[in-house]
Amino acid sequence: MNEASQSPKGGLSIVGPVGMGFLPQQTATWLVVRPDGSVTAYAGKVEYGQGIRTGFAMEVADELRVPPSSVEVVLGDTDRVPWDWGTAGSQSTATVGLQLRKAAATARQALLELATNRLDLPVTDLACGEGRVVSRSDADHGISYGELVARQSLVRDLRDDIELTQADEFEVMSTATQRVDAVARVTGRSVYSQDVAVPGMLFAKVLRPPSFGAKLVDLDSSVAEGMPGVAQVVRDGDLVAVLGETDEQAEVAAKVLRAQWDEKADQPSHWDVPDILLRTAREAETTQEVGSLEDGFRTADGILEATYYIPYVSNMPMEPRAAVAQWQEGRLTVWAGTQRPFGIRAELAQHFEIDEDSVRVIAPEIGGGFGGKSFYTVAAEAARLAKAAGQPVRVAYSRAEEMTWSTFRPAALIEVKSGFKSDGTIVAWDFRAYHAASGPTGQIGRVRGRRGSETPYAVQNVKVAVSFSDSPLAAGSYRSLGGAVNHFAREAHIDEIAEAVGMDPVELRLRNLTHPRFRRVLETAAERFGWSGAKPPSKRGVGVAIGLDVGSYAATCVQLNVLASEVKVLRVTAALDCGLTVNPEGAANQVEGSIVMGMGTALYEATDFEGGRVLNAGFTRYRVPRINDAPTIDVALVGDPDTPSTGAGEPAIVPIAAAIANAVFDLTGERHRELPIQRHLR
Amino acid sequence: MVSIHVNGQVQQAPDRDRNLLSYLRYDLGLTGTKPGCGEGLCGACTVLVDGQALRACQTTVGAVAGGSITTIEGLAQNGALHPVQQAFVDESAMQCGYCTPGFIMAAVALLSREERPSSDQIREALAENMCRCGTYQRIQRAIDRAARVMGGAGR
Numbered sequence: 001m002n003e004a005s006q007s008p009k010g011g012l013s014i015v016g017p018v019g020m021g022f023l024p025q026q027t028a029t030w031l032v033v034r035p036d037g038s039v040t041a042y043a044g045k046v047e048y049g050q051g052i053r054t055g056f057a058m059e060v061a062d063e064l065r066v067p068p069s070s071v072e073v074v075l076g077d078t079d080r081v082p083w084d085w086g087t088a089g090s091q092s093t094a095t096v097g098l099q100l101r102k103a104a105a106t107a108r109q110a111l112l113e114l115a116t117n118r119l120d121l122p123v124t125d126l127a128c129g130e131g132r133v134v135s136r137s138d139a140d141h142g143i144s145y146g147e148l149v150a151r152q153s154l155v156r157d158l159r160d161d162i163e164l165t166q167a168d169e170f171e172v173m174s175t176a177t178q179r180v181d182a183v184a185r186v187t188g189r190s191v192y193s194q195d196v197a198v199p200g201m202l203f204a205k206v207l208r209p210p211s212f213g214a215k216l217v218d219l220d221s222s223v224a225e226g227m228p229g230v231a232q233v234v235r236d237g238d239l240v241a242v243l244g245e246t247d248e249q250a251e252v253a254a255k256v257l258r259a260q261w262d263e264k265a266d267q268p269s270h271w272d273v274p275d276i277l278l279r280t281a282r283e284a285e286t287t288q289e290v291g292s293l294e295d296g297f298r299t300a301d302g303i304l305e306a307t308y309y310i311p312y313v314s315n316m317p318m319e320p321r322a323a324v325a326q327w328q329e330g331r332l333t334v335w336a337g338t339q340r341p342f343g344i345r346a347e348l349a350q351h352f353e354i355d356e357d358s359v360r361v362i363a364p365e366i367g368g369g370f371g372g373k374s375f376y377t378v379a380a381e382a383a384r385l386a387k388a389a390g391q392p393v394r395v396a397y398s399r400a401e402e403m404t405w406s407t408f409r410p411a412a413l414i415e416v417k418s419g420f421k422s423d424g425t426i427v428a429w430d431f432r433a434y435h436a437a438s439g440p441t442g443q444i445g446r447v448r449g450r451r452g453s454e455t456p457y458a459v460q461n462v463k464v465a466v467s468f469s470d471s472p473l474a475a476g477s478y479r480s481l482g483g484a485v486n487h488f489a490r491e492a493h494i495d496e497i498a499e500a501v502g503m504d505p506v507e508l509r510l511r512n513l514t515h516p517r518f519r520r521v522l523e524t525a526a527e528r529f530g531w532s533g534a535k536p537p538s539k540r541g542v543g544v545a546i547g548l549d550v551g552s553y554a555a556t557c558v559q560l561n562v563l564a565s566e567v568k569v570l571r572v573t574a575a576l577d578c579g580l581t582v583n584p585e586g587a588a589n590q591v592e593g594s595i596v597m598g599m600g601t602a603l604y605e606a607t608d609f610e611g612g613r614v615l616n617a618g619f620t621r622y623r624v625p626r627i628n629d630a631p632t633i634d635v636a637l638v639g640d641p642d643t644p645s646t647g648a649g650e651p652a653i654v655p656i657a658a659a660i661a662n663a664v665f666d667l668t669g670e671r672h673r674e675l676p677i678q679r680h681l682r
Numbered sequence: 683m684v685s686i687h688v689n690g691q692v693q694q695a696p697d698r699d700r701n702l703l704s705y706l707r708y709d710l711g712l713t714g715t716k717p718g719c720g721e722g723l724c725g726a727c728t729v730l731v732d733g734q735a736l737r738a739c740q741t742t743v744g745a746v747a748g749g750s751i752t753t754i755e756g757l758a759q760n761g762a763l764h765p766v767q768q769a770f771v772d773e774s775a776m777q778c779g780y781c782t783p784g785f786i787m788a789a790v791a792l793l794s795r796e797e798r799p800s801s802d803q804i805r806e807a808l809a810e811n812m813c814r815c816g817t818y819q820r821i822q823r824a825i826d827r828a829a830r831v832m833g834g835a836g837r
Contacts, residue, residue, distance in 0.1 A: 048778055049776075049777030049778030049779070049815050050777065051777070178771060178772070178774055179774055179776070181779070182770070182771040182774065182776065183763070183771060184779075185770075185776050185779030185782045186754075186763065186767040186768075186770045186771055186776070186782055186783075186786060187714070187754065187755065187757075187758055187763070187767065188712070188713070188714015188715070188753070188754035188755050188783045189714070190779050191713065192713075192716075192780060194713075194716065194717060195707070195713035197708070197711070197713075203708075246700075246704065246708060246709075247704050247708060248700065248701055248704055316814055317778070317780075317814055318716075318718055318724070318726060318778065318780040318781050318812065318813070318814045318815075319716070319718075319778070319780045320717070320718075365778070365779065365780075366778060367716070367778045367779070367780030367781075368777075368778040368780060368814050368815055370814075396717075398720055399718065399719040399720055399721070399724075585774050586774075589774055589777060589817065589820070590777075592816060592817065592819055592820070593777055593815045593816035593817060594816070595816065596816025596818060597814070597815075597816050618719065618721060618723075619719050619721060619723040619724060619812070620721070620723065624812065624814065625816065625818075626809045626810075626811075626812060626818075627804075627805050627808045627809055627811070627813075627818040627821065627822065628805040628806065628808075628809045630816070630818035630819060630822075632819065633819055
């Protein structure tokens with residue numbers, strides 16, 4: 001049930017199953033063609049920068065033969081769109097985009113059939129174009145979609161087997177297209193959850209514990225309650241907040257709350273993490289096993305062993321989490337910029353013991369998330385406070401709260417032992433990864449740590465094992481999950497093999513790669529970059545790495561310089577094969593963004609903590625890439641349009657850290673097995 | 683009560699100590715100017731005061747009361763995008779868009795004092811603005827494009 005299925009306005013609705021197999025018994029309206037000729041597509045995904053609103057509009061427009069500007073895409077509002085599990089894993093185009101294409105193609109077929117009576121021609125003599133059905137022999141003999149569906153409410157079942165438009169007939173897809181939301185963004189009209197305001201809304205300032213796990217022992221709020229503009233100080237179990245008429249009044253009053261805390265003693269610090277990862281490792285899981293390592297190492301000409309360490313990093317979206325909650329006659333509405341509006345709806349319903357139908361979660365524009373905003377506790381905080389106050393309440397994180405009380409990409413320690421022939425053929429690959437995996441979202445820790453752990457090289461004897469360890473910080477989802485972490489260790493180690501056998505790193509990779517799509521991205525990137533073979537270190541500051549993530553293949557070459565202990569990445573060439581690339585402009589933008597973000601983790605970023613306190617929860621001590629750090633990035637999109645779309649939002653982050661570390665070695669001869677590199681540069 | 687000019691209109695602000703960013707967003711409803719860090723380090727809250735870029739989160743209404751403030755909402759004139767806005771659209775110089783207003787305001791300030799900035803000047807002037815989506819290369823291209831468009835019209 002969603003908005004469109006209840007719509008009295010008529011038109012043609014396409015109804016199909018929701019949830020892509022998660023909830024097969026339910027159906028919802030995916031697409032409506034209205035009597036005015038406009039088209040609305042509904043999807044449970046959210047827009048947090050990745051450009052799916054544009055991509056979905058393009059897919060629907062192409063299948064329906066209408067201009068993209070006539071397609072409205074409604075996203076992320078639980079009252080209006082089909083149920084969805086969440087926007088993560090670069091799955092939107094591959095799954096929901098495909099569903100919308102099928103819905104649009106079903107609608108096109110239905111419109112053709114409706115037109116046979118009106119135009120007195122068989123379907124075979126009709127064609128769709130520019131929002132009209134016309135005679136193939138006389139383009140003036142036709143009827144608009146709006147007229148075909150006027151004054152009636154038609155419903156058709158989405159046909160899963162409907163024939164989709166072939167790649168060579170695309171008029172919109174595969175062509176670089178500007179974002180449909182660009183003008184709203186440049187004029188400040190895009191509304192984010194930080195921007196939502198409703199009448200009577202109070203501003204909350206939540207009292208946060210001084211350290212992780214601290215328990216509130218005593219609270220004296222008498223002074224705060226008498227401060228100007230303070231409506232109320234709410235204490236609801238462990239949740240304490242000042243509600244003010246303005247944001248500043250709430251903040252000032254929160255400073256004079258007198259709280260006594262029982263802090264958790266002996267909490268680990270960031271320098272303890274490598275030891276914790278090894279000491280608490282459990283549930284080792286073999287993700288890949290081929291041949292016999294013993295045989296492999298016995299026949300090897302050389303053996304290398306190395307350990308890699310990747311610290312915690314912060315997702316650090318530009319928009320700190322915020323939520324506004326409003327109760328009206330027992331029904332709760334929450335505006336929350338989450339990647340998981342239906343999941344948050346379920347959590348809220350459970351917390352308040354009400355039906356999910358009594359909760360509406362609206363995800364407006366989202367100012368970045370990169371995986372982390374699946375976890376969105378401010379939604380429940382706002383709802384609890386609004387209930388206590390009997391008035392709408394807004395909760396918004398400060399930057400320090402965002403970098404303390406959200407989640408982190410879990411740290412990992414990875415041990416690699418390789419055996420290889422003197423010609424560069426890898427004959428044994430022993431990869432043991434220890435990923436931090438507990439915390440509030442720890443149940444999916446195993447999914448995270450496994451991602452990207454398998455080697456794509458054609459090695460005869462392989463064992464890849466992933467274990468899961470205690471996580472002192474809240475482990476959460478971050479672009480590519482463990483993909484970028486596992487890839488860093490693997491691709492940095494491959495470079496060490498190239499050094500050991502005295503071989504060019506591109507050549508060594510090609511020697512061990514048989515997969516044609518992988519070979520193509522590597523060859524493309526190397527050629528466009530102008531890679532010329534040499535054994536590392538060649539003193540040129542060039543590095544290469546490859547990656548596979550969410551079904552897409554990536555290869556990256558970088559060139560950098562090091563001046564006064566500052567690594568300066570000069571240029572990057574990346575090749576991506578994500579199959580059919582719906583919007584090359586959007587995909588290239590994602591590749592560029594992945595590279596800049598991954599560059600931050602390679603060079604600067606690490607979350608430091610001590611005694612349950614984050615030490616660098618702000619931009620003075622947590623450096624992220626700025627425009628003057630950014631390299632020139634050349635992107636080659638090499639996907640075959642006849643191959644189904646796979647993800648584009650994450651694959652380019654998986655090779656970049658290793659490519660940078662390898663280039664630093666190529667220039668300086670220093671191996672960096674621990675990130676971020678700039679902390680350890682000699 | 684203090685008078686303040688915002689986007690060409692005179693507003694009467696009741697509290698001169700009110701944080702400018704909060705005043706613009708929550709009192710005037712001009713939410714295009716964004717909170718990002720509260721420390722003046724990310725540039726999401728950049729506005730123009732008499733044409734100069736200023737971090738709204740780091741100042742008060744009283745401190746800018748004599749000046750003329752322009753926010754992202756006041757940049758387009760008679761429905762036409764400012765050339766910098768148009769250039770950001772043309773170069774798809776955005777993803778999530780949260781930093782976009784701040785970058786655009788900083789770029790407008792740069793182009794008002796430097797008609798044709800070099801790429802180093804662009805990078806230096808915008809180094810205090812942050813885009814976590816990493817669209818820097820596109821932002822740089824957009825500003826370069828806007829400079830060409832604006833220079834062409836002015837000569």
